[in-house]
Amino acid sequence: MRMRLGVQTLLFVLLFIPGTILQAADMTLWDVAGRAEISLDQAAGKLPSxxxxxxxEFHDNAAHHAAQLAVIQSLDKRKRPVAVGLEMFQHIEQSVLDAWVAGALSEDEMRRAFARNWSQDWHLYRDIFLYCRDRSIPMIGLNVPRSITRKVARNGFESLTPEEIGKLPPIVCRVDREYEEFLRRVLGHHGSESGFRRFCEAQLVWDTAMAIYALAYLEDHPEHTxxxxxxMIHAWKKAAPEQAxxxxAEVEQAVIQPSVKGRWTPGSVSKQDADYLILGLEE
Incomplete structure (x- = not known):
């Protein structure tokens, strides 16, 4: 326990002091295919570019967000063109993110926009947003309106009106057995079969939309990572990466996940799940 807390404390000290950049060598990852521990700096050299x-991430875990910022910093330090895609922002509010990166939006205005799009947990994501603004790193809204995914989870994809479908990118919502089995494996199965099926449809809409919007940005900015x-559920290879x-199929992809004690560890994750696990953040 003391060792785990020590690693998280190191992340907080190095990342949450303004102007401080975590050295890539300070974060250790598990290379799933190579079955070896490597530094973030080593992993960054292998990531798609x-x-x-x-x-x-677990949305409420500050250490996970510190690690995400470290990944962004590591790529930025290598002078790679980087953009940051956000589940936390709806695609229809892209202009808000553009204004933020351009320095045309105050922090109070962004905090209110963040709450409108996601939650009141601005403080957990604040350092990521500040770093992107200070470094002029583009930020991309990848999400669909929450009302749509909630309606799909409650009533199924077929319940959407033409107007609601018009707010989505082109999506074919067909949950195949492999996708359903993936969600059962990572989440377990609770409730009725029909309820779980609707949940799968909502997840698929989410995964597919994020994949399409990320690909659309790459099409317009082909030099970027x-x-x-x-x-975490969306990041597994069978989720958003599979839809992308x-x-x-020509776009290179990589998946980095936090290791989670008792669930997702070096011994339980295969290269069909992820490429790297961030060690030392286990709950």
Missing amino acids: PGIVYVG VVVLCG AREN
Whole structure:
């Protein structure tokens, strides 16, 4: 326990002091394919450039967000063109993110926009947003309106009106057995079969929309690496990355996930799940 807290304390000390950049060598990852511990700096040299890098999170875990910022910093330090894709912002509010990066929006205004799009937890994401603004790193809204995913989870994709479908990118919501089995494996199964099926449809809409919007940015900015910050469930290879691969198999992708004690550890995660695990953040 003391060792785990020590690693998190190191992240907080190095990342949450303004103007401080975590040295890549200070964060250790598990290379899933190579079955070895490596530094973030070593991993950064292997990440797609250009392409998409997913960095998963538990939304309420400050150490996970510190690690996400370290990944962004590590790529930025290598002078790679980087953009940050956000599950936390709806795509229809892209102009707000553009204004923030351009320095045309105050922090209070962004905090209110963040609450409108996601939650009151601005403080957990604040350092990421400040770093992107200070470094002029583009930020991309990847999400769909919450009302749509909630309605799909409650009533199914077929319940959406033409107006609601018009607020989505082109999506074919067909939950195949492999996707359903993936969600059962990572989440377990509770409730009725029909309820779980609707939940799968909502997740698929979420995953597919984020993938399409990330790919659309790459199409317009083909030299960039898009770092997608999203919940761990969306970041697994069978989730958003799989949907992106179906849209464009030529785009290189990589998945970085926090290791979670008793659930997702070096011994339980395969290269079909993720490429790297961030060690030392286990709950």
